Amino acid sequence: MILLQAQAVARHFGADVLFSNVNLDIQDNSRIGLVGKNGAGKSTLISMLLGDSEPDEGQIVRKKGLTIGYLAQTTGLDSDRTVFEEMKSVFAYLKEMEVKLHQLEEQIATSTDHQSAAYEQLTKQYDQLLHDFNAQNGYGYENEIKAVLHGFHFDEDMYDHAITDLSGGQKTRLALAKLLLEKRDLLILDEPTNHLDIETLTWLENYIQGYQGALLIVSHDRYFLDKIVTEIYEITHGHSNYYKGNYSYYIKEKAARLAQEWKSYEKQQAEINKLEDFVNRNLVRASTTKRAQSRRKQLEKMDRLERPEGYEKGPHFSFEGEKESGNVVLTVSDAAIGYNQTTIAAPINIDLRKHKVMAIVGPNGIGKSTLLKSILGKIPFIKGSAELGTNVTVGYYDQEQQNLDFKKTVLNEIWDEHPTMPERDVRSILGSFLFVGDDVKKIVGSLSGGEKARLLLTKLALEHNNFLILDEPTNHLDIDSKEVLEQAILDFNGTILFVSHDRYFINKVATSVLEIEPTGSTLYLGDYDYYVDKKKEQAELAAAKASEQSDQTAQATSSVSDSKLSYQQSKERQKQERKLQRAQAEAESLVEQLDAQKSEIEVAMTAPENLNDLGKLQALQKQLDQVTSDLTAAETAWEEASLALEEFLEQ
Known part of the structure; x- marks a missing residue:
């Protein structure tokens, strides 16, 4: 079903045309990325879609009753x-x-x-209201809230914090969390990944992939768009x-389309x-x-192709080191970083070639x-050192842009x-950066900012x-x-160390990734x-190793106890102990299975695809x-088995 259409819309500013004949269709399950250069008109088009402004040409058609959520x-x-x-x-x-x-329950009671007919009407009203309440996750919405807040790094100790006391980034994350909970028919998100770390980005990607409504996303985060x-x-x-x-498909297809357009254009120009x-x-x-007159008429009737894009104005620059460095560029040894002698992360080691x-x-x-500022000597290491x-x-x-003098002109900042x-050369270089x-x-x-x-x-x-x-x-x-x-x-002939949350950028340029955690640093020799x-593989190996160690510990404990008994007594005692251990293990395994099932059902009840499906919710509740x-x-069975085993071991 079509939720919204932009039909041949245009925006004029006097004689200037920002865009014209723009078409856009949004279906009820659309996942749309809106891209274009800064100033191309993306924000203007969104304003039209939201109904905040009207197009100068064309029209915006919306489904009756359409609800739209917007994150600017x-x-x-x-x-x-x-x-x-x-x-x-x-x-x-x-x-x-x-x-x-509750009021109806009291009246019924x-x-x-x-x-009487009044009683029958009362029970029907109650049944219908209970049906609607269940269908809209009336018993599970608080768990849904907690799941979304946790995804945005708001744990329970933050629940009672006043929003007015939060940082700007936290308020932005909360605005997005509220939009997700509101479940609008169409969600329009303008740079939703700002202020989010990689862990939160990954959670958001997984969450909105299951969003029941349509999505229109404006973002410079190419990895997010790909997902x-x-x-x-x-x-x-x-x-x-x-x-x-x-x-990624768009980039490839755009290049192919441009190549074909240039081929057709150049062929026509030659003609x-x-x-x-x-x-x-x-x-x-x-x-x-x-x-000659016939050729001229042929020229006049020709439907001339527009010059394709591809040579539009854009920045063009390069980095080039004047001299060659040694093979070892940076060494950081057992460093601890933080402020006021409070360590945030340690030990950190870097060997950059x-x-x-x-x-x-x-x-x-x-x-x-x-860490970057400590390497540069702007903030002292709490421990350890860095050597160039x-x-x-x-x-x-500097992402904080402190290296700029805000009172100077652009020209003087460089000159x-x-x-x-020469001024001409300064202007030429600035021109290459637009x-x-x-x-x-x-x-x-x-x-x-750009x-x-x-x-x-x-x-x-x-x-x-x-x-x-x-x-x-970026x-x-x-x-x-x-x-x-x-x-x-x-193309750079030197060495680079960078911090970024832009995963597409990391994938494109990085030869290695250094992860910083409170317990120190870990090097991964590859892209993002x-x-x-590798992180996923390590987690799986760690889980398997922990399970193996647990089994070995249990076996060793059993062996120590057995050595204290005579052979015959040991045999009988081992048999009884194994029986009790098996009963406890089976009971514990059943508890874990049922607990996992319960968690899965509770998560399923809060899943967007189930919230509006009464049949699924009723089945899940049952x-x-x-x-x-x-x-x-x-x-109860596990507690009894554990008590029996404990009493046996104490004998």
Whole structure:
């Protein structure tokens, strides 16, 4: 079913056209990525879809009663409630239903005439309300709230915190959590991955893959788009293009389409040049005038192809070290990082060699940026040290943009550090980073986040260092700028150490990944996907080893006890002990199985695909009741078996 359509919509600004003839279809199960350069009109189109503005041409058609949830880039939850109270407000209608149910129960209980029409109507009303209450997860919505809050790193100790006391990033995460709980027909998310660490991103990807409504996502996170979307709408050169597939498919198909468009365009241009040349040479000659006139008419009737995109203005730059470093670029030995003698993570060890690109990953707050600053000597290590290799010169990209003087103009920000460089050359270099004309006269403090990022990269490129330390270099960059940065890193003749939560970027450029945890650092010799696979493999091996060690310990304990008895007594005692152990183990295994079943059913009851399916919820509730009863009995049996074994061992 179609939820919403944009039909040939356009936006004009006087004589200028931002875009025209843009079409977009959103089905009830759509997973759409909306991409395009900054300034292409994505936000303007979203405003039209939301009904906040009307198109200058075309129309927006919405399904009657359509509910839309929208997360803007700068959205932060503004509320006087606590975290849990705000999330519960989403389900206020269920609380009202619960109150009404109790009222009906009381009326039914106090009714004396069970044969009357009024009593029958009362019970029917109660049955219908109970049906609706169950269908809308009336008994499980608090567990659903807890699951979503946990996914966004709000544990139970945060539930009673006032939202007004939270950070901007926490408020943004809460706004997204509330939207997910509201279960709108269509969810429009503008850069939803901002302020999220990799662990939370992974959780969000898994959660919204099961979202029952439609999704329209604007994001510079290409890895996120690859995981979620199945369709791409691109706004470029004032119109829209559609691709059926994820982001990687879109990139491949766009390249193929552009290649074909250029081939057709160049073929037509060759034909046009040939016809025009003939007309110019033969129009005034009596013997060939008619043929020249025929060629001219052919030119006039020709449906000329527009020049394809591909040479549009975009940043273009490179990094190049002036001199070669030694083979060993950086050594960090048994380092502890933190503030005020409070250790965040330790021990950290790094052995970074020439021409390698190492990514540093870890949860928010673990000290990744602190580690970079400690390596640079800006923040002292609590313990340990960092040593640079021979002939190493360091360039630093600071995500906080403290390396910029916000009072200077763009031109002076560069020229003051390179005073001997001719102004023409400074302007030319700034132009390659998209600072053209009067842009160079702008005050740095007035620049957007993306413009400041490009200015920092300009400064970095001009330093010609052979070792670059980059802190979240893709923040604020649009997709095209990210791709240019990736290519510059791949072509760089030096060494790079960087922190990033951009998993697509890590996959593209990293030769190794260093994970930081409170217990120290672990090196993985591959890209991000390799790191994820190895982490999963290690977790499985650890679980298997723990199980094996547990079995060995049990066997050793049994052997020590047996040695104290005579052979015959030992035999009989072993037999009885094994019997009791087997009974305890079987009881414990049953408890674990039933407990796992109970958890699975409770999770299933909160799953988006089951919340609106009464039949499934009723079946799940019936299963839950039975499993709960069986679990109680199994726990009693386990306690009895454990007590019997304990008494036997004490004899």
